[in-house]
Amino acid sequence: MSEFNESKELFKEAKRYLAGGVNSPARAYDPFPIFMEKAEGTKIYSTKGKKFIDYSLAFGPQIVGHKHPKVKEKVLDQIEKGWAFGTSTELETKVAKKIVNRYNSIDKIRTVNTGTEATMTAIRLARGYTGRDKIVKFEGGYHGSHDSVLVKAGSGASTHGAPDSPGVPKDLAKETIVAPWNNKEKIKEIFKKEGDNIAAIIAEPIFGNAGCIPPSDGFLDLLRDLTKENDSLLILDEVITGFRVSKSGAQGYFDIDPDITTLGKIAGGGFPIGILGGHEEVMSEVSPEGDVYQAGTFSGNPVTMAGSLATLEVLEEENVIEEANENGEKIRAKLRQELNEYPTLVQGISSMFSFFLTNQETVRSYNDVQECDFDLYEKFHRELAKKGTYFPPSQYEISFVSHKHTEEEIDQTVDSIKKVLEKIT
Numbered sequence: 001m002s003e004f005n006e007s008k009e010l011f012k013e014a015k016r017y018l019a020g021g022v023n024s025p026a027r028a029y030d031p032f033p034i035f036m037e038k039a040e041g042t043k044i045y046s047t048k049g050k051k052f053i054d055y056s057l058a059f060g061p062q063i064v065g066h067k068h069p070k071v072k073e074k075v076l077d078q079i080e081k082g083w084a085f086g087t088s089t090e091l092e093t094k095v096a097k098k099i100v101n102r103y104n105s106i107d108k109i110r111t112v113n114t115g116t117e118a119t120m121t122a123i124r125l126a127r128g129y130t131g132r133d134k135i136v137k138f139e140g141g142y143h144g145s146h147d148s149v150l151v152k153a154g155s156g157a158s159t160h161g162a163p164d165s166p167g168v169p170k171d172l173a174k175e176t177i178v179a180p181w182n183n184k185e186k187i188k189e190i191f192k193k194e195g196d197n198i199a200a201i202i203a204e205p206i207f208g209n210a211g212c213i214p215p216s217d218g219f220l221d222l223l224r225d226l227t228k229e230n231d232s233l234l235i236l237d238e239v240i241t242g243f244r245v246s247k248s249g250a251q252g253y254f255d256i257d258p259d260i261t262t263l264g265k266i267a268g269g270g271f272p273i274g275i276l277g278g279h280e281e282v283m284s285e286v287s288p289e290g291d292v293y294q295a296g297t298f299s300g301n302p303v304t305m306a307g308s309l310a311t312l313e314v315l316e317e318e319n320v321i322e323e324a325n326e327n328g329e330k331i332r333a334k335l336r337q338e339l340n341e342y343p344t345l346v347q348g349i350s351s352m353f354s355f356f357l358t359n360q361e362t363v364r365s366y367n368d369v370q371e372c373d374f375d376l377y378e379k380f381h382r383e384l385a386k387k388g389t390y391f392p393p394s395q396y397e398i399s400f401v402s403h404k405h406t407e408e409e410i411d412q413t414v415d416s417i418k419k420v421l422e423k424i425t
């Protein structure tokens with residue numbers, strides 16, 4: 001690990017001042033995380049200037065590549081004008097208009113600062129709208145770090161052994177019913193028993209925080225039907241899939257009409273954002289029009305809005321989604337073709353994929369993910385980094401490709417992965 005000695009030293013210092021040495025647990029891994037300093041296009045550079053082909057892309061947002069020139073220009077223009085007003089700006093409406101024009105299920109939005117805030121508010125809205133308290137989430141699904149969803153949560157919560165966080169009041173946690181993903185019988189049973197008390201189902205339409213697990217045939221339709229029949233709401237958490245799987249996210253791809261959608265990541269172009277949106281009838285319950293309270297000093301911050309608008313424009317101007325999807329197909333096909341003699345499973349859809357270290361033929365649930373070899377993945381991640389390829393640090397997190405990844409980079413990555421597997425298996 002001598003090539004990462006500077007990160008070792010920086011982490012030692014960070015641990016003296018930051019809780020656990022990091023500002024988000026998903027960034028922490030043993031023996032120490034690699035400290036990054038700058039990024040451009042498909043590359044990210046460590047503090048000592050080591051170059052990596054990046055497949056984490058800031059945990060998703062950078063689908064147009066890092067430091068896209070247009071996004072940079074628009075953000076710098078806005079910084080010239082000022083960066084926090086605490087007032088309305090025209091930019092907020094321009095961003096909202098773009099989103100409403102893409103998503104049939106969205107008439108109005110509220111912009112917040114993180115995906116966490118978006119799902120927290122979406123759940124409050126569903127509870128306020130229906131007058132019910134219970135919500136349903138899926139085992140290993142991750143919707144941010146607020147109390148109602150830190151129950152059997154994926155992502156960093158699972159990586160660091162705290163899917164049910166201490167500190168979440170028991171009385172609140174019991175309002176969260178946890179269902180197994182892709183299990184039609186179980187979700188029907190839950191609605192049969194508790195249907196009248198359920199405010200909403202919240203679901204990532206494609207699992208992205210317990211690895212990448214697409215929905216089985218008809219599963220999302222079933223969620224839509226059950227919620228409709230029981231006067232509950234369907235919240236699709238498209239923080240990862242929004243503006244990725246299609247211009248109208250996974251809901252466009254699977255043709256599902258949710259009551260509330262949450263967005264984040266790509267929608268902010270790499271600046272802090274969360275968005276919730278839905279049909280007029282539901283969104284009119286949000287304060288100040290309705291009584292469901294939500295507020296934020298930094299919500300709709302002009303710099304984020306400039307980054308967001310520029311990114312949404314680049315998505316169209318450069319055919320980003322289609323090209324990133326093609327790159328997703330390409331890397332999955334090449335990995336499968338080249339690595340079939342190793343205990344690997346490459347699973348994914350669109351520009352997202354998981355590299356599971358397992359002999360399983362498919363991973364369909366949180367339990368299946370837990371069967372994968374996490375110790376081996378830790379080695380894999382570290383060895384791959386030495387070869388100049390940066391993958392997300394845990395099998396719970398998914399990898400992403402941008403539209404900017406080249407055939408040459410993809411081939412180089414597949415070759416590096418093969419060499420690493422030769423060494424560690």
Ligand code: PMP
Nearest residue numbers: 114115116142143144237239240
């Ligand atoms: N929902 C999903 C599906 C996510 O993947 C995430 C973050 N990875 C969140 C919500 C929370 O977003 P944030 O980290 O911006 O709070």
